[in-house]
Amino acid sequence: MPKPGDFMPRDHAWQPPALTPDYRTSVARSPRLALHPVQNTLSELIGPVFDGSDVGALDHDLLRNFARPGESPIGERICLQGRVSDENGRPVAHSLVELWQANAGGRYRHVNDSYLAPIDPNFSGCGRTVTDAEGAYSFHTVKPGAYPWQNWSPHWRPAHIHLSLFGAGMAQRLITQCYFEGDPLIAKCPIVNAVPGQVARDRLVATLDLDASVPFDHTVYRFDIVLRGRRATRFENRPEGA
Amino acid sequence: MTMAIAGDDLKETPSQTAGPYVHVGLAPGAAGFKMYDQELGQDIAGPNADGARIRVVGRVLDGDGAAVKDVMIELWQANAHGRYAHPAGGGAVEPGFRGWGRVTPDFETGQWAFDTVKPGAVDGQAPHISFWLVARGINIGLHTRMYFNDDVMAHAADPVLASLAPASRRSTLIASRTEPEGGLVYRFDIRLQGDDETVFFDV
Numbered sequence: 001m002p003k004p005g006d007f008m009p010r011d012h013a014w015q016p017p018a019l020t021p022d023y024r025t026s027v028a029r030s031p032r033l034a035l036h037p038v039q040n041t042l043s044e045l046i047g048p049v050f051d052g053s054d055v056g057a058l059d060h061d062l063l064r065n066f067a068r069p070g071e072s073p074i075g076e077r078i079c080l081q082g083r084v085s086d087e088n089g090r091p092v093a094h095s096l097v098e099l100w101q102a103n104a105g106g107r108y109r110h111v112n113d114s115y116l117a118p119i120d121p122n123f124s125g126c127g128r129t130v131t132d133a134e135g136a137y138s139f140h141t142v143k144p145g146a147y148p149w150q151n152w153s154p155h156w157r158p159a160h161i162h163l164s165l166f167g168a169g170m171a172q173r174l175i176t177q178c179y180f181e182g183d184p185l186i187a188k189c190p191i192v193n194a195v196p197g198q199v200a201r202d203r204l205v206a207t208l209d210l211d212a213s214v215p216f217d218h219t220v221y222r223f224d225i226v227l228r229g230r231r232a233t234r235f236e237n238r239p240e241g242a
Numbered sequence: 243m244t245m246a247i248a249g250d251d252l253k254e255t256p257s258q259t260a261g262p263y264v265h266v267g268l269a270p271g272a273a274g275f276k277m278y279d280q281e282l283g284q285d286i287a288g289p290n291a292d293g294a295r296i297r298v299v300g301r302v303l304d305g306d307g308a309a310v311k312d313v314m315i316e317l318w319q320a321n322a323h324g325r326y327a328h329p330a331g332g333g334a335v336e337p338g339f340r341g342w343g344r345v346t347p348d349f350e351t352g353q354w355a356f357d358t359v360k361p362g363a364v365d366g367q368a369p370h371i372s373f374w375l376v377a378r379g380i381n382i383g384l385h386t387r388m389y390f391n392d393d394v395m396a397h398a399a400d401p402v403l404a405s406l407a408p409a410s411r412r413s414t415l416i417a418s419r420t421e422p423e424g425g426l427v428y429r430f431d432i433r434l435q436g437d438d439e440t441v442f443f444d445v
Binding site for chain 2 (some may be wrong): 001002003004007009010011012014015018020022023026028030032033035036038039040041042043044045046048049052061065071089092096098100101102108109110111112124125127128134147164170173174175177192194203224225227228
């Protein structure tokens, strides 16, 4: 297999800068020197390969992957689904997608989370899946709750789900957060507002797809994701990673 | 099949911080619960890998010199023969070698450690391990590299190290070998800002 093509440069005016003073923790954790540009080498052009054997049958289903027999997590049942494509519009197929979130009360199953909302014994907040040939992914879960955090002053995070994406090369590696249409906390969140432009921030909001909902079971939220694309588009119709 | 999306919808999805609870999703054992029989990224080289077995230890330090205790680091490396575990990686690798791993520090001390094999030279570059860091307060994942201080000759010919000016910044990417009893250990501390800020790459 020949060496894959270089990635198009990342648009740092679109992505959040390292230092966003309204988000307190970024102040001491942001590099102050400019990122050093490098020509992509094999080390960035490719990355780990995952396949179906890395992922279990229930890993994408947070309603079931930690629930005791006959039980279910508390909360609004939703399906979060979307497609992963690259900047050339090609599907990112057979690529690992991982997810984590708070439970419906806004509490994470994490030794360092001491929020007074309770742990849900039937909910992990952890899931993973692999995209299909068209780049599609789907998770069943409950809608997470908002929760408080200490910024410069006490703040509230809007309800959100964290997503981790691989693509086919380490340079595509991305972690983002997905918010929910209509949440008034989104516009007030310093972490959301680390992203400089409104058009870009709007891309982080999942939209309700009521027509796709399953009556008397769950609603559907759509969240499409775009990873960096490669310069070489000779194989226009070849899925990324294929 | 090309998808019908246009304009700003074709730009990369904006990054958001991984936050303090990244381990829930990517390292649930560290978060305090058992989720999977085998967590991804816990075995970097596998049992059959050729080459020298090494341990790498370090800390990630913030601008105040405090350890970043909630960081999550991913590693990506070639095997001892300079091949990546990938169809375009230069050839077959040993069964069980993935060359990719996840590392989380001790939440009390911020110290982390991982075991692997020393990579070989790859694609005209000196032996190195690629690092990708995410944490609360880091808005977009940081790419850096670790080289080994016993490969001085190879460093002179490495195109990435050679591109760094001033040359003094190269030292921020070079791990120091120590020889405790019975092992090959390299120390690699990463400084997010301040004097000796580690070089981070726009890959």
